[in-house]
Amino acid sequence: MTTAFLVLGSLLSLRGALALDNGLGLTPAMGWNSWNLFACNINEDIIKDMADAIVEKGLDKLGYVYVNVDDCWQESRDEDGFIVEDKKGFPHGMKALGEYIHDQGLLFGTYSSAGTYTCQYRPGSLHYETEDAVAYAMQEVDYLKLDNCYNEGMSDREGTIYRYAKMRDALNATGRPMLYSLCNWGEAKSWEYSRDIGNSWRTTGDICDNFDFYTCSAMSILDQQIDIVQYSAPGGFNDIDMLEVGNGGMTMTEYRTHFSAWCALKSPLLLGNDLRELTDDVMEIIGNEEVIAINQDTLGESARLMERKGGVDVWAGPLANGDRVLLVINRGKKAADYDVDLGLIGADREGKNGPSKVKARDLWKKKDIGVFKDEISFKNIASHDSRMLRISSASKKPFKDLVYPSTEKFKRYIYLIPNPSWKWPLIACGVVLGGALVWVGYKVYTAVAPRQGYIFLK
Ligand code: GLA
Numbered sequence: 493m494t495t496a497f498l499v500l501g502s503l504l505s506l507r508g509a510l511a512l513d514n515g516l517g518l519t520p521a522m523g524w525n526s527w528n529l530f531a532c533n534i535n536e537d538i539i540k541d542m543a544d545a546i547v548e549k550g551l552d553k554l555g556y557v558y559v560n561v562d563d564c565w566q567e568s569r570d571e572d573g574f575i576v577e578d579k580k581g582f583p584h585g586m587k588a589l590g591e592y593i594h595d596q597g598l599l600f601g602t603y604s605s606a607g608t609y610t611c612q613y614r615p616g617s618l619h620y621e622t623e624d625a626v627a628y629a630m631q632e633v634d635y636l637k638l639d640n641c642y643n644e645g646m647s648d649r650e651g652t653i654y655r656y657a658k659m660r661d662a663l664n665a666t667g668r669p670m671l672y673s674l675c676n677w678g679e680a681k682s683w684e685y686s687r688d689i690g691n692s693w694r695t696t697g698d699i700c701d702n703f704d705f706y707t708c709s710a711m712s713i714l715d716q717q718i719d720i721v722q723y724s725a726p727g728g729f730n731d732i733d734m735l736e737v738g739n740g741g742m743t744m745t746e747y748r749t750h751f752s753a754w755c756a757l758k759s760p761l762l763l764g765n766d767l768r769e770l771t772d773d774v775m776e777i778i779g780n781e782e783v784i785a786i787n788q789d790t791l792g793e794s795a796r797l798m799e800r801k802g803g804v805d806v807w808a809g810p811l812a813n814g815d816r817v818l819l820v821i822n823r824g825k826k827a828a829d830y831d832v833d834l835g836l837i838g839a840d841r842e843g844k845n846g847p848s849k850v851k852a853r854d855l856w857k858k859k860d861i862g863v864f865k866d867e868i869s870f871k872n873i874a875s876h877d878s879r880m881l882r883i884s885s886a887s888k889k890p891f892k893d894l895v896y897p898s899t900e901k902f903k904r905y906i907y908l909i910p911n912p913s914w915k916w917p918l919i920a921c922g923v924v925l926g927g928a929l930v931w932v933g934y935k936v937y938t939a940v941a942p943r944q945g946y947i948f949l950k
Contacts, residue, residue, distance in 0.1 A: 512660050514669040517691030518726045519788045521671055521760040523558025525734050528764025532564040532612050535581035536589050543596045544769035554779055558635050559593045560601030564771045566614040573623045575615060585632040601635030604687045606655040607642035614643055627661035633670055640676040649680040656689045683723035683730055692731040692760050699733035700912050701741030703876055705909040710750040717757060718899050721794035724758045731760050736773035738765030749821055749878040751777050755787035756795040756807055756819045782855045786817050795819060804830045808837045814890050822873040830870045837883060840889030841866055849886035856880055
């Protein structure tokens, strides 16, 4: 290890990389990550099981090729500064695990933090970028997620760029292309400066398995993207966090909407559920090739929010072959009808500057639903359900360029509770506060009532 370190270390000083130079991430990454379901309770058997399941269920053929170990595989650093793996969970070490994953024809992802510790207080990479990058290259790692915990207060723009670029340069210097996923939760507006550093960058805090109640819910995360979707493009994508599909906190309808949105917005698609117990309804969602094709479209441009009326959101975006993707989400509590004016996606009623007629395909029904002029009327979209269409010109005229509305005008939803784990403390506070109010009310009443001549029951 030490010799390899010296050789690669000297390469680092020779090359002096200034920009991310790995040729990866031309479309959003797809795979599986251990965090959303297992958190710190991982070991090499679980990871191997997931790799096996990916192949058995044909998920690799759909594009899910990265098998990413998240936090908690590390234990300490040795005297040369290299990470020692957690012996209990990973007795054969990360190199052996990577080999196993590669033998299945899959790619191997690992995790660290651009801080002195990871978020679960394992050794982090700050000040050890070269050692860690060299170790990853030796373990034949293909993907690195770099978290943001214990960052020594360097969380402003300058500090963030410094920390994440140090690892970028160390990765570049190894000569092994590793997809580099920045996980700084959108701090210091990560989307504005991360394209030169990584292949994806988180834009928000962690997701939770909830549709629209918490600040960490799927719909809240979607809302946090409204002004920044334009930063995604081949080579670097906004990462709106890993998928919760199949983890049990949402209905299948809600999971379908969650998945549709992640695909339309070109987020990395990292499954976070137990692939050993994949049910048919979950497979129908994560296995829909036509929806995945929207995510993996080579143009790499995110859909944008075009309209928001009466609890219904209309997102639309361009695709590489000139088609459009249209995603209509009913966020309301009741079923809704909604008419989408085709001008929104670049059709032209007169047929002068764009097609007057379009062909539409429903990507969830996997059916062509007809030729439309002027508008498409959606009937009875159930609460939290969505319609996702691929729309093409029905004439020789291509679509006009999309005209994006100012996002200022959209009514913003407010999410008060950041995280489900806050629910019980908040309820407890509410009960205590309510009790205190009742007590004060009682005291005031008993003091005032007799003087006012009210009848008071004692
Ligand atoms: C942070 C990240 C998560 C996960 C955990 C692991 O919260 O944002 O995605 O990696 O750390 O500790």
